[in-house]
Amino acid sequence: xxxxxxxxxxxxxxxxxxxxxxxxxxxxxxxxxxxxxxxxxxxxxxxxxxxxxxxxxxxxxxxxxxxxxxxxxxxxxxxxxxxxxxxxxxxxxxxxxxxxxxxxxxxxxxxxxxxxxxxxxxxxxxxxxxxxxxxxxxxxxxxxxxxxxxxxxxxxxxxxxxxxxxxxxxxxxxxxxxxxxxxxxxxxxxxxxxxxxxxxxxxxxxxxxxxxxxxxxxxxxxxxxxxxxxxxxxxxxxxxxxxxxxxxxxxxxxxxxxxxxxxxxxxxxxxxxxxxxxxxxxxxxxxxxxxxxxxxxxxxxxxxxxxxxxxxxxxxxxxxxxxxxxxxxxxxxxxxxxxxxxxxxxxxxxxxxxxxxxxxxxxxxxxxxxxxxxxxxxxxxxxxxxxxxxxxxxxxxxxxxxxxxxxxxxxxxxxxxxxxxxxxxxxxxxxxxxxxxxxxxxxxxxxxxxxxxxxxxxxxxxxxxxxxxxxxxxxxxxxxxxxxxxxxxxxxxxxxxxxxxxxxxxxxxxxxxxxxxxxxxxxxxxxxxxxxxxxxxxxxxxxxxxxxxxxxxxxxxxxxxxxxxxxx
Numbered sequence: 001x002x003x004x005x006x007x008x009x010x011x012x013x014x015x016x017x018x019x020x021x022x023x024x025x026x027x028x029x030x031x032x033x034x035x036x037x038x039x040x041x042x043x044x045x046x047x048x049x050x051x052x053x054x055x056x057x058x059x060x061x062x063x064x065x066x067x068x069x070x071x072x073x074x075x076x077x078x079x080x081x082x083x084x085x086x087x088x089x090x091x092x093x094x095x096x097x098x099x100x101x102x103x104x105x106x107x108x109x110x111x112x113x114x115x116x117x118x119x120x121x122x123x124x125x126x127x128x129x130x131x132x133x134x135x136x137x138x139x140x141x142x143x144x145x146x147x148x149x150x151x152x153x154x155x156x157x158x159x160x161x162x163x164x165x166x167x168x169x170x171x172x173x174x175x176x177x178x179x180x181x182x183x184x185x186x187x188x189x190x191x192x193x194x195x196x197x198x199x200x201x202x203x204x205x206x207x208x209x210x211x212x213x214x215x216x217x218x219x220x221x222x223x224x225x226x227x228x229x230x231x232x233x234x235x236x237x238x239x240x241x242x243x244x245x246x247x248x249x250x251x252x253x254x255x256x257x258x259x260x261x262x263x264x265x266x267x268x269x270x271x272x273x274x275x276x277x278x279x280x281x282x283x284x285x286x287x288x289x290x291x292x293x294x295x296x297x298x299x300x301x302x303x304x305x306x307x308x309x310x311x312x313x314x315x316x317x318x319x320x321x322x323x324x325x326x327x328x329x330x331x332x333x334x335x336x337x338x339x340x341x342x343x344x345x346x347x348x349x350x351x352x353x354x355x356x357x358x359x360x361x362x363x364x365x366x367x368x369x370x371x372x373x374x375x376x377x378x379x380x381x382x383x384x385x386x387x388x389x390x391x392x393x394x395x396x397x398x399x400x401x402x403x404x405x406x407x408x409x410x411x412x413x414x415x416x417x418x419x420x421x422x423x424x425x426x427x428x429x430x431x432x433x434x435x436x437x438x439x440x441x442x443x444x445x446x447x448x449x450x451x452x453x454x455x456x457x458x459x460x461x462x463x464x465x466x467x468x469x470x471x472x473x474x475x476x477x478x479x480x481x482x483x484x485x486x487x488x489x490x491x492x493x494x495x496x497x498x499x500x501x502x503x504x505x506x507x508x509x510x511x512x513x514x515x516x517x518x519x520x521x522x523x524x525x526x527x528x529x530x531x532x533x534x535x536x537x538x539x540x541x542x543x544x545x546x547x548x549x550x551x552x553x554x555x556x557x558x559x560x561x562x563x564x565x566x567x568x
Contacts, residue, residue: 002118003157007032009069009119010059010126010155011039016111017058018043018151021051027113028090028139028148035165036154040137042090043149052131055151059129066124067109071117073102079114090139128162129155132169136303143301168409175409177461178307181205184466184523186457186474187308197305197312199454207474207503208460209453213293215345216317216449223338225291225319230271232295236261241427242270243363247396251298268294268318269446273428276322276442282433286442287323287331293453294318308458315453321445322430328443332379332401332418335447339403339416342449346472347463350406351415352386356393363397364423372420373399395446397423407463415456419446466524467546470566477563478520479506482513482532489536493529496556502563521548529559 011030018025018041028040041047074082076095083091091114095103106115108123120126132152139145156162173179181187186205189198201209217227233255239245244267245252253264265271272290281288295315304310321331343351355376358369376399380387387401394400398421404412421444424430434440450456460468470476477497481490487508497504505525507516513530520528529541535553543551543559554562 004032005118006120006126006157007037007155008115008117009123010129010153011037012069012106012108012111012113012115012119013059013062013123013126014055014131014151014153015039015041015113016062016108017055019111020058021054022047026090027088028137029094030113036132036152038150038152040139040148040150042146047134047149047151049134052134052151056129056131059131062109062123063126064124065109066122068122069119070107071119072105072107074105076100076103079103079105082112083114126155128157128159129153130162130166143303171409172411172462175462175465176307177309177458180461180466181307181458184461186461189307189311195312196302197300197310199308199311199313204474205457208468208472209457211472211474212450212453212457216342217293219338219342220289220291220319223289223334225289228272228275228290228292230268230275230292230294231265232297233262233264234271236263238270238274239263242267242273242424243396243427244270247361251300253297253299264297265294266296266298268292268296268316269320269424269444270428272318272320273424273430273444276320276430277428280433281322281431281442283324283435283440286432287321287327289319289321291317291319308454311452311454314455316448317450317453319447319449321447322425322432322442323445324432324434324440325443328420328445329375329379331445332376332420333383335416335418335445335449336379336383336385336401339449343403343405343415346460347469348405348407352388352404352406352412353380354390354393354402354404355380355387356390356395356400356402358399359392359394359396361396362394364426368422369394369399372422376401376418376420395419395421397421398446400446405459407459408465409462411462413455413459415451415459416449417447417451421446468524468526470526470563471568473524473526474503475505475523475525476503477505477527477529478523478525479504480513480516480520480528480530481506481508482530484510486531486533486536490531493531493541493556497529497560500560502560517544517548521546527563 015027015030022043024044026042030039079095080092094114103114104116106113106117106119130153132154135150136147137150138147154165185202187202188200190200248266252266255262255264275290293315297313300310300312323331357373398419400417400419402414403416405415406412425442425444430442431439432442479490479494481487490506490508494504494506524546526546528544531541535541540553540555541559542553545551
């Protein structure tokens with residue numbers, strides 16, 4: 001049995017149950033999706049959370065009846081008449097959109113739905129399912145359309161698969177970066193006071209981000225990148241020239257001052273082009289790799305904002321490589337190697353790629369797009385990277401490779417992107433003096449390694465469940481005193497460790513030892529150095545590792561050596 005067929009069949013069983021519980025509900029669509037299914041409904045007054053269990057009960061009744069799924073082809077006119085009488089206006093609209101003589105109809109019991117199928121033979125084949133959650137969804141995904149109630153569910157072939165998936169969902173809740181971000185005091189998003197989708201990093205979160213940035217700056221230098229900084233606002237005319245104003249205007253923040261219109265930058269590429277064009281370039285200067293930790297701003301609808309994953313202000317580790325056409329493939333290979341090295345460094349050992357091709361709306365010539373897509377495809381094949389084709393999802397100026405990470409729970413996360421662009425250099429007349437003395441058009445590669453730092457930090461938090469490896473932990477060691485009279489010794493230990501460049505905090509509050517230890521465990525700090533009268537007299541510390549592991553007593557040199565060994 002095909003899993004998507006099972007899931008789509010389950011969505012029909014759920015829709016039948018919803019109609020029984022809410023007779024005035026109107027049907028939208030109910031497709032199978034990754035890991036489950038959903039169905040959209042117009043439900044007057046909305047749906048109550050406690051009704052999800054009632055829907056499941058009705059679904060179980062339908063499964064026990066084991067009624068067949070029956071397929072019929074109806075004349076479109078007859079189908080329209082039928083659904084009009086039922087008050088199913090969304091179905092009527094879908095039939096008219098199809099503009100066909102006949103339409104496919106499926107029935108299970110008293111439930112009739114417009115559907116191309118396929119389905120399982122009968123409702124009794126759908127056994128291991130669970131209704132998961134509800135959310136809002138616009139009809140046809142268009143925000144000017146009516147908002148409907150979307151009910152999500154999942155179904156599997158075996159009980160074990162269902163149980164394993166539900167356990168995975170519970171673990172995902174525990175790892176949710178929004179929850180852990182607040183608990184660990186990494187970041188806040190003050191929706192009401194500062195505006196939605198704008199991130200405020202607290203000290204430990206800022207430290208985590210700085211660790212990532214410092215590592216990346218060093219790695220870029222090793223790979224021959226030149227670091228730059230560009231303004232946060234630029235003249236509107238620049239964005240007209242780049243094409244962003246035509247293709248991206250709905251996501252831009254305009255600023256008007258003294259009759260001059262600026263744009264709060266949503267991208268870094270036009271600024272990097274201006275830096276390239278600030279001097280005459282020859283073939284000897286190429287490839288020129290320009291890198292910036294550039295903060296950009298994009299308007300996202302409030303309904304899609306989600307913790308650090310979808311925000312309105314974020315920082316990209318953005319670089320643009322200007323090179324000769326004959327060097328493009330080699331440069332892209334270099335970027336893929338950079339991405340691979342980075343992912344392994346941060347603990348991700350499994351990733352795949354998507355090749356996104358020419359979209360419906362694009363700039364440049366089709367022939368150039370064909371060449372660009374072939375270059376990217378050939379590189380992916382040569383590097384033996386698992387990939388799939390994502391038709392029509394390229395940037396308006398060129399095709400791209402997107403790298404998808406898999407975290408500790410096997411979930412995919414968007415990370416690096418590599419875009420090949422022959423078109424923007426044409427618009428900005430980006431050239432270099434070739435060996436024959438002629439001005440020649442350069443090729444431009446847009447790329448990010450982490451992508452959005454905000455999204456990558458969210459990925460890290462959920463991947464590690466907040467328990468970062470020592471090198472990434474904002475606080476590596478917490479010094480805890482047992483009694484007031486050893487505060488001075490605790491501060492000596494802190495000073496000694498800080499001189500060796502470890503990140504240390506001290507907790508000298510007049511609290512019980514048990515409470516302090518419990519708090520440091522909740523903060524997921526890798527090590528605690530506990531000092532009391534006995535430790536002070538012996539010139540040692542009692543060491544606990546995260547997870548309440550007692551490592552015993554050691555002197556500061558032993559402890560430092562232990563940390564150095566773990567750091568590698």
